[in-house]
Amino acid sequence: MHFELDTTRCDGFGFCADAAPTLIRLDDDGQVVLLKLELTEADRTQAESAVRACPVAALRLCAAQP
Template sequence: MKIVLDRPRCEGHGLCEEAAPQLMHLDDDGELVLDREEIGDAEAPLANAAVRVCPVAALRLA
């Protein structure tokens, strides 16, 4: 599974980072950085939570 970020859509709210800090973080400029795009089955619940909480739908799973 892969996390896909629509960077222009991301507004840097940080809710996804709160849901999945092992997979992503906001940098010093407030830009979302995916620490890993490819995720395993064990991390799928975190990735799903991050996708669900994004208020602008900037994340999706592929």
């Protein structure tokens, strides 16, 4: 699975990075940086927390490509 980020919705407040600091950070310009291209089951709890934390639904989890 992996994150998909809708950059047109993202407001850069960084709630996602607070919820999942090992998976997401904000750069010096306030842009979201996804730290892992592919997420494992071990990442799921943090990843789902990050998705829930986003107030504008800019972030979602997608299944890995078959």
